[in-house]
Amino acid sequence: MAQNAARRNLAQLNRMRWIAVAGQLLAIWGTVALLDVTTLPWGQMLPVVGFLIFLNLFSAWRLRRGHPITDLTVTAELLMDVASLTILLYLSGGASNPFVSLFILQVILAIVLLPQGHAALILLATIAAHFWLTGNGVPLPLPHLWHGAGPSFLDLHLQGMFLSFLLAASLLTWFVTRITANLRDRDAQIQALRQQMxxxxxxxxxxxxxxxxxxxxxxxxxxxxxxxxxxxxxxxxxxxxxxxxxxxxxxxxxxxxxxxxxxxxxxGQERLDEAQAMRARAFLEAAIEGMALPVRISFDMRCDPVIMADPMLEQAVRQLVDNAAEAGSRNIRISLSPGGPEQLALVIEDDGPGFPDAILADPGQPFQSDKDGAGRGLGLFLTGNVMRRLNGEMRLANLRHGAQVTLLLPTLEAAA
CATH class of the missing domain: 1.20.5 (Single alpha-helices involved in coiled-coils or other helix-helix interfaces)
Structure with a gap:
């Protein structure tokens, strides 16, 4: 699930990087062709843009080939974006370049796409880059300012700030719209999964x-x-x-x-409506009561915590005891003991033939019973599902003479 989210985030980042690359190429062309800034070191800037193009192509290749993608991958690529923007800004005036505000776009992307720690790393990187640019940068003289003609430096700076805002606002609108659509799809999937469960x-x-x-x-x-x-x-x-x-x-x-x-x-009864808190011993005695089995059942009650007595759990216990009797057991021993912090171990042991190897290897598969273990396959499968829904666990083992089923149940108090 986390890797799928990282893959989607990287795909979103790649789309935005293509737009950023197009904007950078357009800005370089406009500065040279329209503003006639022949001093712009575009020959040094184009390799940086070329690196971003290569990075996007490489990321797209990894996504298509199904390579593992994690949050660390997205973080590393965002750091490369920060470094690339820093170099481009350094070559075009440093912090005086109005497009320096695009750093905030990368911070917002990190907050939306990454965990808190990774987003904090991107934030620190952008702060460090912006601070470094305030004292460093290649001066960018404008030819028309030398002759006192055309717009002033302040006018050009304000125009650049407007273009920077326009670009950042457009990208954020597109990005947030896509994220919102993804969230709606995710909510719909969660609702469908909840209904399926x-x-x-x-x-x-x-x-x-x-x-x-x-x-x-x-x-x-x-x-x-x-x-x-x-x-x-x-x-x-x-x-x-x-x-x-x-x-x-x-x-x-x-x-x-x-x-x-x-x-x-x-x-026709809902499970949660029927579940009620009761002592484990009283629950166990109620579950076994009325079972007419040709076996001897003994109890070993080492603890008696409060559990949520669920009808499905009661039916599962009866199923396990009945399975043991059908498998040829003569004696069945049921014990209650602490299974861990706020956990109860309900153990059912018998002196029958034990579990087949196939069931021990994969108890989650139904219909694995044989003549020596009749009735075990489906009952164990259903019991395992019940335990998962109760936040518990079922463990199977073979004893020297017999089988053992351990049900680890959450308790409402310490199983002392």
Whole structure:
């Protein structure tokens, strides 16, 4: 992002330099041809203008070839512009040249295009150059003043000041107009990115809820499938046993409806509206509550700071625990400990087969699960997105016997 801004700034500077070069050539020609100042050392001034032309061509070549451009690059070229203007002014009267006010244009460019420190460097360079020119400069005698004819030196100086103002004001107007247009385009892009992030946030929420619902629906649907398979193979039971089986099936169907209803309800809730401050232990217990898993879950609460309890985070924790159970774990250990300054480490460890190497190498890619780690791929991808949106971090590791997932969460107080 910073390099793209530097590239745009250098391109703007190049456009203005072409205008400045044209103005310098016109000024040299007008002084010699119109004012008949044959003493103007134009032979020494043209190489300076030629250097600026070469600098612009070189910058354009770098931009086209995609070479790295930084703020330091723009600063260096602006310093060359200051040095070139100083030489031209030295050869044409020094500080008495009315075009000495063009230094202020370079200061304004630096303020707009560069960081504060770099702009201050350009300011100091222009101040030093202007101060040096007050005592140095090649005198520029005007022929008509020798004979007492034509306009006075003051008249010519005032005319030069007017031309200098006209040039500086025109360049600034053009430059600021371009910058304003760029700012409007940037604001539009930021707004589009903000809208895209909101949409992606909602999609991640729906994905996490859907993935969690799929895991939770697995148990009741498995119960129904087993019961129906038994009936198909052995025949339907009779009497009270049939009534009991039907009651179990109705409970499982009710649970399925409840899971789907909760997912639809949660999908319509805004994340920030639902987030609330609560103790990490209470949040964790609420997240695990109601999970019917064939594993033993143990807790190790070394701290209990206040965190922002987000429904997406709760669903992510349930997803990780469910993933561990599906991967064949028999024991799951959940711990809370300080993860750093104003940070909580929520660690989930299991004794399953561990993560495949592909997931450890790039946990940000979805659908990387295999038979030994069923269900891990999409759940980890969604959990990673949730952590990024909460300004947290997810870390994966394999233990000697099992896997470890560490969620680093920001806290509202020190995790002591």
């Amino acid at each position: 909101l949409e992606e946030d909602h999609l991640v929420r729906l994905g996490l809820l859907s993935s969690g619902a799929a895991h939770e629906l697995g148990t009741p649907l498995t119960t129904l499938a087993v019961t129906l398979d038994d009936w198909q193979t052995l025949g339907a039971p009779q009497g009270d046993e049939l009534d009991d089986k039907i009651a179990v099936m109705q409970r499982e169907l009710s649970r399925c409806r409840q899971i789907v209803s909760e997912m639809l309800l949660s999908s």
